[in-house]
Amino acid sequence: MYNKEIDKKWQNKWQDKNFFKAKDNKEQKKFYGLVEFPYPSGSGLHLGHVKAYIGMDVIARKKRLEGYNVLFPIGWDAFGLPTENYAIKTGIHPREVTDTNIKKFTEQAKSIGFSFDFDRQVDTTDPSYYKWTQWIFLKLFEHGLAYKDETEVNYCNGCQVVLSNEESQGGKCDRCNGEIIQKTKEVWMLKITDYAEKLLQGLEEVDFPESVKLQQQNWIGKSKGAEVDFKLVAGKKETDENLTVYTTRLDTIFGVTFMVIAPEHPLIEKYKDSILNVEELIEYKNSAKKKTEFERVQLAKDKTGVEVKGITVINPFTNKELPVWVSDYVMMGYGTGAIMAVPAHDTRDFEFAKKFGIEIVQVITDGKTTVTEEPYIEITEGTMINSDFLNGKPVKEAIETALDYATTNKIGTPKTNYYMKDWAFARQRYWGEPLPITKCEKCGLVPLKYEDLPLVLPNLKDFKPGEGGESPLAKAEEWIKTTCPKCGIPAERETDTMPQWAGSSWYFLRYIDPRNDNEIASKENLKYWLPVDWYNGGTEHVTRHLIYSRFWHRFLYDIGIVTTKEPYAKRSAQGLILGTDGEKMSKSRGNVIDPQDVINEYGADTLRTYMLFIGDYADAAPWNENGIKGAKKFLDRVVRLENIMVEDYQKEDNELEEEINRTIKKVTEDYEAMKYNTAIAQMMTCINLVYKKGVISRKHLEQFLTILSPTAPHVAEEVWSKINSTYIEETTWPMFDESKIIKDEIEMPVQVNGVFKFKISIDSNASKEDIEKIVMENENLEKYIDKNKIKKVIVVPGRIINFVV
């Protein structure tokens, strides 16, 4: 019987033997397998972590047996709000909480038998680690990619913290799920937008799931269009000012009947003397700001707006004067914060025009559709009308022609826009990396000298953020006081800290050389280990960690630190484990399964085997207690194999030989494709046959245990130890013999009109003609058909024979 005592025994021995230590051996072929390092929360490892780590552990263990030098590291993404909130509540220092949690996580990870190289652990909250996080920040600053700016930021009232766009998707806080409000604040930003194009292009050279690529592409949101200048008329006089808009549909410029600017558009402030209804506009701006996410999204169809009175613009193509409106359906953060509205061919503009009674001019037609009830937005088969020199052209051509015209006449330029915004890179919190910046009255924002890193967090007792949304560090008076690194006069430190995503944006580089005090990692080690060959993790990080870390890595490549453009050659994602009720596991639903409970009752290998067997690794699957018992039963059957082992078969057993070889082949291929469920099913089938035969040879048992070991390492090792004095880790992955799998005679199904009738045994090398002849002579055939009425015979060797009558 398999029991959990077996687990501990082998975990200790593996550790003593250093089997999982990655060697910086440049001669050996390498494999770098990575999993997302966990945030060590108080509640311990959850099933999501476990599933992610088991998946890559199987690959890592297999690669070692295949002769690779494997780097399979683990670490701790330990900065973050929950620890800090816990510290605020209990008064226990975050350092202490973090250390306790890391210890717990380490024990748990070991108890599941993950083959991590624990000697390479990194902890993002360790000054020897965040020294390099700060170093990278200084490099970004040096290259103009970190800047401080007063902008509209996402702010979570609950957490009292500024969030990035990625952290506030759907208008909700990533952490507390609370409502996000917009706030004007001076914060540090990283210019990730400068890397939009590189992040997009990089996707072409990596092996990521298509859905992941697509999601990142959408997040980056590239669009090609043009900026066009509309001459501004204020107080009935033409000004020198232009209202610049961004459009992807320059072809529709003759259909523009009004302009819309965002409520915060600077034009309002600048021309307040000419505008007749400034107060009304300010009031609109304030009320728009107060709208909740629900009102903005759900009631989006109900367009609101105010006309800017006293100001108009001139359409540069028609010289017609157009009214300017303000509406919150135009965002200051995208394009120029102003649009040319073409109600005939844009849903939003159409709704707005309908509501405010603005003229609608159709400029594209398919010959039948009119735009009285709804806009015509189909572009593929439309041709231009009411559009002067564009008339008669198909849409695509019209876009080109209009753009040429605009460029030639200097009224517009081609322009590519990205939806992605710069990364708000400052949190008003204690438990994060201090920003290594000094605020000097004379010199402004001055970076620390590289040799003065790390800038270590002061030891505070009170971690509460300030009332005005300032960092707890603002209270650390002694720490704040410093001198300007440039001119030497008294100055103050920056009190915001970095977001949690900072440490995780480069941690995979530190594993490569974790104790190096002079560099992120040595050049030789980076060259040897990069890129990460395979990165497995959750889908929730696609537009967060995965995009941030690609950005940092690409930057480090551009400044010559790392050796590859992209950090991860291959990315895979595991599916969710749902509760027994089929719902997402959550404390509030009370359907959470603690992996530790499962290990205590059934052993680590049962948990591992079950989780891999439950269904396709990439799909979500509900937890099922009975399934666990099935996995346990299988492992018990493996344990008992020892009893029926013989040194060699009395006479050659072709059937067992064949099944073992088939199993090696299937498991080898399926592991590599993360099709763990079918790999395990095949191993079960194999064991079932062995039991039926009541015997297995030493060689076959050894081979079987070797291929089982990535899934169930403790059980495999235990049985191995009974028949061997070595370790599985010291053996090599078995080769399969293809010739043993191919049978001389195969059973082929015979169909009549596509319906299965009977099977026939045929030489596997038989040609089409031979097969047809053999079947025609088969006595069974007459039972089903009259040979004279055969219209056609389809023979696919190895697959099927079908008679059409």
Add this chain to the structure above:
RNA sequence: GCGGGUAUGGCGGAAUUGGCAGACGCGCCAGACUUAGAAUCUGGUACCAACCGGUGUGAAGGUUCAAGUCCUUUUACCCGCACCA
């Protein structure tokens, strides 16, 4: 609204990519062992008819000798984004 995905027995899920639908596991039924139970081992298990046979992969059409797989239409659910100008 846009983008992506999923749908197969009582349940979790297989199906070499167009070639015997339901591998493997759970559950259930039967048998062996046992005083008995547990455990273990063996066999059975899509549905209807229960004899020939017929019907079946969310629904409706289509292509094909042959469709879970391809095409068209459609429904439900899940995930992501959301006024992207």
